[in-house]
Amino acid sequence: MAVFARPRQALAIAGVLGLTLGVTACGTGSSDNSGGNNNADSAECAPYEKYQGHSGKKVSIYSSIRDIEADRLDQSWKEFEDCTGIDISHEGSGDFEAQLPVRADGGNAPDIAFIPQPGLLQRFAERGQIKAASADTKAMAEQNYPADWLKYSTVGGTFYGAPLGSNVKSFVWYSPKMFQEKGWTVPTTWEEMIKLSDTIADSGTKPWCAGIESGDATGWPATDWIEDVMLRTQTPEVYDQWTTHEIPFNDPRVVEAVDRAGTILKNEKYVNGGFGGVRSIATTAFQEGGIPITAGKCALHRQASFYANQWPENTKVAEDGDVFAFYFPAIDPSRGKPVLGGGEFVVAFADRPEVQAVQTYLASGEHANSRAKIGDWVSANNKLDLANVSNPIDKLSVEILQDDSSVFRFDGSDLMPAAVGAGTFWKGMVDWINGKDTASVLQGIESSWK
Amino acid sequence: MTTTTPPAAVGAQQNDGSTRASRVRKRLNSRTATVVAIVIAVVWTIPTFGLFISSFRPEAELKTTGWWTAFTDPQFTLKNYQDVLFGQSASSGQLANYFVNSLVITLPSVLFPLAFAALAAYALAWINFRGRDWLYIGIFALQIVPLQMALVPLLSFFSRGVSLGGITLMPAWNLDGAQNFAQVWFAHTCFALPFAVFLLHNFISQLPKDLMEAARVDGATHPKIFRTIVLPLVAPALAAFAIFQFLWVWNDLLVALIFAGGSEVTAPLTVRLAELAGTRGNEWQRLTAGAFVSIVVPLIVFLSLQRYFVRGLLAGSVKG
Numbered sequence: 001m002a003v004f005a006r007p008r009q010a011l012a013i014a015g016v017l018g019l020t021l022g023v024t025a026c027g028t029g030s031s032d033n034s035g036g037n038n039n040a041d042s043a044e045c046a047p048y049e050k051y052q053g054h055s056g057k058k059v060s061i062y063s064s065i066r067d068i069e070a071d072r073l074d075q076s077w078k079e080f081e082d083c084t085g086i087d088i089s090h091e092g093s094g095d096f097e098a099q100l101p102v103r104a105d106g107g108n109a110p111d112i113a114f115i116p117q118p119g120l121l122q123r124f125a126e127r128g129q130i131k132a133a134s135a136d137t138k139a140m141a142e143q144n145y146p147a148d149w150l151k152y153s154t155v156g157g158t159f160y161g162a163p164l165g166s167n168v169k170s171f172v173w174y175s176p177k178m179f180q181e182k183g184w185t186v187p188t189t190w191e192e193m194i195k196l197s198d199t200i201a202d203s204g205t206k207p208w209c210a211g212i213e214s215g216d217a218t219g220w221p222a223t224d225w226i227e228d229v230m231l232r233t234q235t236p237e238v239y240d241q242w243t244t245h246e247i248p249f250n251d252p253r254v255v256e257a258v259d260r261a262g263t264i265l266k267n268e269k270y271v272n273g274g275f276g277g278v279r280s281i282a283t284t285a286f287q288e289g290g291i292p293i294t295a296g297k298c299a300l301h302r303q304a305s306f307y308a309n310q311w312p313e314n315t316k317v318a319e320d321g322d323v324f325a326f327y328f329p330a331i332d333p334s335r336g337k338p339v340l341g342g343g344e345f346v347v348a349f350a351d352r353p354e355v356q357a358v359q360t361y362l363a364s365g366e367h368a369n370s371r372a373k374i375g376d377w378v379s380a381n382n383k384l385d386l387a388n389v390s391n392p393i394d395k396l397s398v399e400i401l402q403d404d405s406s407v408f409r410f411d412g413s414d415l416m417p418a419a420v421g422a423g424t425f426w427k428g429m430v431d432w433i434n435g436k437d438t439a440s441v442l443q444g445i446e447s448s449w450k
Numbered sequence: 451m452t453t454t455t456p457p458a459a460v461g462a463q464q465n466d467g468s469t470r471a472s473r474v475r476k477r478l479n480s481r482t483a484t485v486v487a488i489v490i491a492v493v494w495t496i497p498t499f500g501l502f503i504s505s506f507r508p509e510a511e512l513k514t515t516g517w518w519t520a521f522t523d524p525q526f527t528l529k530n531y532q533d534v535l536f537g538q539s540a541s542s543g544q545l546a547n548y549f550v551n552s553l554v555i556t557l558p559s560v561l562f563p564l565a566f567a568a569l570a571a572y573a574l575a576w577i578n579f580r581g582r583d584w585l586y587i588g589i590f591a592l593q594i595v596p597l598q599m600a601l602v603p604l605l606s607f608f609s610r611g612v613s614l615g616g617i618t619l620m621p622a623w624n625l626d627g628a629q630n631f632a633q634v635w636f637a638h639t640c641f642a643l644p645f646a647v648f649l650l651h652n653f654i655s656q657l658p659k660d661l662m663e664a665a666r667v668d669g670a671t672h673p674k675i676f677r678t679i680v681l682p683l684v685a686p687a688l689a690a691f692a693i694f695q696f697l698w699v700w701n702d703l704l705v706a707l708i709f710a711g712g713s714e715v716t717a718p719l720t721v722r723l724a725e726l727a728g729t730r731g732n733e734w735q736r737l738t739a740g741a742f743v744s745i746v747v748p749l750i751v752f753l754s755l756q757r758y759f760v761r762g763l764l765a766g767s768v769k770g
Contacts, residue, residue, distance in 0.1 A: 065729055066725040066728065067727075067729060068728065069728075069729050070729075089713065091711060091713055092712070092725060093707065093712050093721075093724070093725065094724050095724070099707055099708065102601060102602055102605065102708055103708070105602045105606070106601070106603075106605025106606045106608075106609060106708070107606045107609035108605050108606075108609040287730075287731060309732045310730070312510060312513070312514075313509065
């Protein structure tokens with residue numbers, strides 16, 4: 001019974017279960033205690049001085065990041081742990097979006113969560129479950145992140161947390177090798193891109209390939225398409241009105257954007273390279289969607305920067321390699337570079353000082369660079385040094401995010417209420433691909449948004 | 451346990467239906483029935499077989515061609531199993547470590563409801579007290595409540611305790627690390643009890659009354675009767691329920707996710723398995739091997755106790 005810190009607890013447990021169990025055997029010793037802060041005064045620890053004074057405290061983090069990416073995160077804050085003595089335990093789960101509300105409602109919330117959906121963040125904020133960011137965190141975030149980003153974690157004037165990682169969705173993947181052989185050039189305007197598509201189509205290959213099947217999230221890659229086009233045919237202000245439902249979902253401006261996306265996605269001449277006709281888009285897994293590029297059966301695939309992980313092993317992802325991506329061009333370049341993207345926000349369910357210290361640290365340039373050095377990382381943090389970003393596609397993403405002429409907007413379906421953004425919008429897009437007309441699809445989505 | 455003979459009353463009841471049963475048995479023994487059974491068995495096994503073949507195929511092959519191409523172009527590797535069992539990454543694989551967690555969760559989660567339910571079922575069947583039938587109906591009715599509805603309240607019960615009108619009835623448990631196992635045991639026990647009581651009550655109440663009366667005349671107390679008469683006689687039912695519960699708990703993801711969490715100290719196999727494919731599902735080849743690793747224990751349990759399982763199913767259908 002020695003493991004139970006307080007006798008009252010032990011009594012409760014023993015009383016309720018009617019048993020006394022040797023939990024000790026299962027070993028609490030294996031938790032990754034990264035050691036004390038023996039070297040807290042060393043030179044490496046100088047940047048962490050302001051976070052010190054919480055030695056021995058524990059902070060739990062919950063996110064949807066798992067596998068190798070989770071390992072890299074653990075590694076990225078290792079030095080911070082060593083220097084401050086704060087023990088960060090990270091837990092990643094594929095059921096994050098469903099589990100977090102359950103844990104929060106049940107009073108068992110983690111200290112910090114990385115929430116990738118501003119819509120979900122808003123839910124917690126409205127219920128008063130997450131804590132406002134400390135003044136330090138806020139100052140750090142304002143210093144390091146563009147205002148375009150911070151507004152997504154601000155609810156009712158209260159700022160809840162800084163972004164962490166980001167991804168850029170306005171990318172078209174292509175094969176530099178194929179382009180060179182055929183003498184094609186990377187388009188920089190929408191018009192050039194359509195012209196190139198025609199050229200490719202005339203040469204006998206279907207230029208575009210796409211796949212929107214993704215288990216119970218089927219349809220999301222198509223919503224990204226619509227959002228990206230929407231950002232190009234309309235001003236960012238109209239986009240904001242659309243994602244906040246200030247204009248109806250079937251507004252003529254939205255219809256125009258969807259129809260323009262349709263000139264590519266629903267054009268039998270253009271799709272679906274390597275898979276078949278338009279309808280095959282709905283049944284092709286998003287992971288497989290761009291793979292025909294490596295076999296020369298398709299030339300263009302619009303997908304986010306994270307698609308870099310999906311290429312088969314030994315595919316070189318670089319400007320002079322097997323595959324690479326170019327910026328999904330604007331229709332009217334004079335209006336700046338619209339960028340669609342996503343990312344996660346570091347919000348806290350507790351306001352203990354050590355939790356706030358971690359939150360502030362994660363918004364800092366130190367963490368962004370420490371994480372980037374380990375590889376495969378994109379962040380909108382303007383302290384992020386490009387030299388630390390190794391991977392070419394990540395480099396391109398960071399360049400776009402840090403570019404002053406970029407106009408960043410968050411993935412719209414993550415901003416909408418889940419019933420729409422992760423429900424009817426997805427399903428509507430599947431129907432749309434399967435031949436339903438734009439007007440009735442948008443009418444259906446509009447009527448589901450209450 | 452195998453030597454236990456079914457009590458007379460139970461046997462008599464089975465004999466009543468013997469003509470119908472034998473007719474059914476005859477019909478099921480015909481040649482066509484056998485062929486149909488074999489076809490069904492094969493069709494049902496094919497997906498699992500495909501998964502099994504896939505688990506030995508190299509990643510690149512697995513992701514580009516169907517499992518049947520393994521017959522024309524055999525390429526096999528143990529890499530998937532290596533990844534899954536002893537993976538380098540601290541955040542994935544290493545299922546070997548999680549086996550223990552699964553066992554630590556499963557065994558008590560089977561034994562607690564079994565013990566409580568057997569006692570409760572005996573009391574409800576053979577001890578006369580006021581409101582007994584209503585209590586039994588109440589427990590029976592609890593089966594209707596879907597466990598999903600109870601998740602948030604139960605979690606809140608653990609983390610905030612219970613207080614009524616400002617009086618703390620139970621303090622928060624404030625568990626940490628390996629202590630979280632207690633929550634999972636508690637949750638599984640709660641969710642299993644209504645069905646367990648129902649199943650065992652059906653068995654125990656069918657025992658012949660003469661037996662109990664004879665024991666009482668000889669001066670046996672309730673604990674004595676329970677231990678020396680009831681328990682040996684209902685052993686098949688206990689085993690049947692134990693298998694049900696074992697398979698359910700071993701395969702459970704939802705309850706474990708919420709009450710055990712995903713930390714390496716408490717997370718069972720299923721939680722780990724769900725995370726194997728990576729953040730964006732790009733490592734799904736590991737799931738094939740992972741599935742077979744996690745299947746091993748239930749398979750052993752099922753095969754070795756299969757006989758009781760069938761008896762348990764009959765117990766539910768015939769007497770329910």
